[in-house]
Amino acid sequence: MNYNRKEYTEEELIQLYRAILKPRMIEERMLVLLRQGKVSKWFSGIGQEAISVGSAMALEQDEYILPLHRNLGVFTSRGVALDRLFAQFQGKLHGFTKGRDRSFHFGTNEHHIVGMISHLGPQLAVADGIALADLLEQKEKVTLVFSGDGGASEGDFHEALNVAAVWGLPVIFMIENNGYGLSTPNNEQFKFRHFIDKGPAYGIDALQIDGNNVLEVYDTVRQAAASIRKNPRPMLIEAITFRMRGHEEASGTKYVPKELFEKWAKKDPVENFESYLLDELVLTQKVMESIKEELRNEIEEGLQKAFSEPMPEVNREQEIADMYQPFEQEVVQPASESKTERRFVDAISDALNQSMERYPDLVLMGQDVAEYGGVFKVSEGMVEKFGKGRIRNTPLCESAILGVGMGMSVRGKKSIVEMQFADFVTCGFNQIVNNLAKSHYRWGQNADVVVRMPTGAGTAAGPFHSQSNEAWFFHTPGLKIVYPSSPYDAKGLLNAAIEDPNPVMYFEHKMLYRSISQEIPDDYYTVEIGKAKTVAEGSDLTIITYGMGVHWAKQLQQELRESSLEILDLRSLLPWDKDAVRTAVEKTGRVIILHEDTLTGGIGGEIAAWISEHCFELLDAPVARVASLDTAVPFAPPLEQEFLPRQRLRQKAELMLNY
Structure with a gap:
């Protein structure tokens, strides 16, 4: 492997060595823990550490990175505390997701990392958004996002690169080309030869590097980032590499020819860099053993802290509340009567x-x-x-x-x-x-x-x-x-x-x-989200609806002048106003839930079920639903009018009034 140290100091090279060694030592420990049943799943990055480490070390600490399964080196290079990282792997409360997600499915703004979701591709566009924010603020920053060769087959890959190119966004798209999408080889994933061939098609600069050469990765990303900060634009970097273990440990590697392992074992990114530094007298055996012992102790200390923490206690209210950022809306009244x-x-x-x-x-x-x-x-x-x-x-x-x-x-x-x-x-x-x-x-x-x-x-x-x-x-x-x-x-x-x-x-x-x-x-004002509105007071029949349904209900009210209709406009569907619904049901004892959406699986079904469960004693008739037909929306006006529920609303209302 050809290492070109250029003007990098011994201290910088040792720093890179420490950084690439750390995830390898963690991985080796994790594979033991996996066999012992102390972690539930593991996606190994052994053989690919140079890409994660070289990229992370090349960027400034406040520049965002969006990693994937095999990018442990991003988290360790950014100084994420190991006890918290290990707690995350074990589903402990001290982990970044409080036990709600696994492995690297998390982010941390403290370390400027946005982790993945299992769908892979969507994170590429998230990187575009971070870069757009920097561009609008005129900050000289770069965002780096990872994709595997398999994930690059998703439509999100095309969309993210296209948007970044059109808008001139300062993003580095790092493609880890390890030859396989899980077990599917590249020749069954795509027909082009190299990912750098895609760059010109999008109007994007593209580079190819040896993804197992940490110094080449570091130097390339460092130079690319410096250029992009001054001249904002996207860039694609294809890192050629190979993973030495399965997609995840349970999948194994039987589908990979033996000779590939033999070939790539000779290009091990950690062992080769270590040998190079020893040969160059940048690293001595004594310093190397000292670094390994220091990292070993740090890893064990982090593991013991994580192991000692209990599993999260169930708190139903907190689980539900955490789906949303806490926000107490204060309704804004218009500043004038204009x-x-x-x-x-x-x-x-x-x-x-x-x-x-x-x-x-x-x-x-x-x-x-x-x-x-x-x-x-x-x-x-x-x-x-x-x-x-x-x-x-x-x-x-x-x-x-x-x-x-x-x-x-x-x-x-x-x-x-x-x-x-x-x-x-x-x-x-x-x-x-x-x-x-x-x-x-x-x-x-x-x-x-x-x-x-x-x-x-x-x-x-x-x-x-x-x-x-x-x-x-x-x-x-x-x-x-x-x-x-x-x-x-x-x-x-x-x-x-x-x-x-x-x-x-x-x-x-x-x-x-x-x-x-x-x-x-004329002035700015707000309406409370989650609060329904009574459009008409009535005593004979309640119609609960929203959107166009409100106007159909009001038209029905004009047609049935001899009847007294209560019309409740939900306005908000999630959350919906249960108190207002209960009050509207109590007024008449007869309820129609009306919406333009098709009947089966519509929102009306949930509200009807809730009324039946919580307001049964208030009802004088079964809860009724009126909705569009369970078909696609037809084009011809006569067909469309039959599809919509407006005419059926009157029939159902008369039936309910006479129940």
């Missing part, structure tokens, strides 16, 4: 403008949101007011842009991501339900992201521009969901959603944009 008649779409635009003024770091991202003003013109004129840095047109990369929002949150910044249509959120589903929703529960990092979702049918737009998909997210702890039905609530709830440091799915019905108007305050 009001103006505003359409639903104008109310949303008002909220965006006033929140952008209120939070100078807030960024709005979405397809065509800048000069074009968005397909529904909600953000029209905002780019002239706030600039291209904060009103950002995005490529068609929903997953990456949601990941960028997560990365911005890591840097303490708020963001709004606009889905052009709610239907398109499927392309970013993983980021929402596995990154945004779970991050605070896992390691205390909130996701300060609002996802705006133009939703709903009635425009003859067919199956892919008309869906009501709020129920997809209703099942996901860690998210909040709001769905206004009036201009007043549209503005107040959007301001509140942006204010809230937790991820909020904000649904806005397209049919309401320009069909309804209301006199609303």
Whole structure:
């Protein structure tokens, strides 16, 4: 192996040796503990330590790194306390996730590390978000994110590189090419020869290095980072390496030809660097043994501390509470009595403008949101007011842009991501339900992201521009969901959603944009999230609904003037107002739950079950649901009208009134 020490001092070389030796010694100890049943699972990085260590040592301590399974060297090089690291491996309370996640599935802002989720690819876009925050602050910083050769087959890889290239983000994409995605060899993963071939296609500089040469890794990353800090841009570095053990220990290595192990054993990154330093007289046997003894003692001390800690005690209330960053909303009243008649779409635009003024770091991202003003013109004129840095047109990369929002949150910044249509959120589903929703529960990092979702049918737009998909997210702890039905609530709830440091799915019905108007305050104000609103008082029948359903219920009220209808607008779906629901049920004893979403698996089913369980003694009739047909949304207007529940609502109401 060719080592070129250049101008590096003996002290720097010894520091690198100590850094690469430490994860190897920890790994060797962990393999023993695994066989003893004292750790439950282990992803070995033996043979790949040079990449983790060289990269981490090359960056400044306050520059973020996003590692994967086999990057123990990142954590040790950043000085993470070993007792806490080992507690994490064992699921102890002192670990970074309090026993809620395993191995390297955590982050620590103290050490500027954002750990992985099992889906691998989404973290690449999170790195984009961290880098964007640095770019907007004009900080000369670099973010480095790891990907394996297998994980690079995911669409998130393409999206993250594309966004980084288009926006000129200071990110190093470190590709650890070890030849296998678990057991699948590279020739069954992709057809290109080298990952550096991808660089020119994205307009990105690309370098290939010997991933087992810690000095080459260190020097390359160090120079690349220095260049990127002065001239912000992304860079791809392909590190050629090999893992000497299985994907994880239980999977074994029978699928790997023996001769590959023999070849790569000769390129062991720790042994070769150690021999080089001994040959160069930089390292002596005495110093080497002293370093090993020191590390051995540090490892054993950390293990004993971790072993002595009991497993976490169950605290149900704390588990539930930790899904969200603690936040007590204080409802903001308008500063004056000035009001103006505003359409639903104008109310949303008002909220965006006033929140952008209120939070100078807030960024709005979405397809065509800048000069074009968005397909529904909600953000029209905002780019002239706030600039291209904060009103950002995005490529068609929903997953990456949601990941960028997560990365911005890591840097303490708020963001709004606009889905052009709610239907398109499927392309970013993983980021929402596995990154945004779970991050605070896992390691205390909130996701300060609002996802705006133009939703709903009635425009003859067919199956892919008309869906009501709020129920997809209703099942996901860690998210909040709001769905206004009036201009007043549209503005107040959007301001509140942006204010809230937790991820909020904000649904806005397209049919309401320009069909309804209301006199609303000109000033900034908020509406309480989680608080329902009584739209109409009644004594005969309660209709619990939200969004367009509120207007269908009000129309029914005009048609059934001889009956007294109670209409409750939930406004917030997660959390939903159980007290208000109970009160509304108590008033009439007869309940219909109405929503535009399809019937099966809809939110109405959960609310109906809750009413039956908690308000049974208040009921004079079975709880009824009215919803759209269990089909995709059809295109032709007659079919779409039959799909929607409006006509069935009257039939069900008459049935309930006569029960």
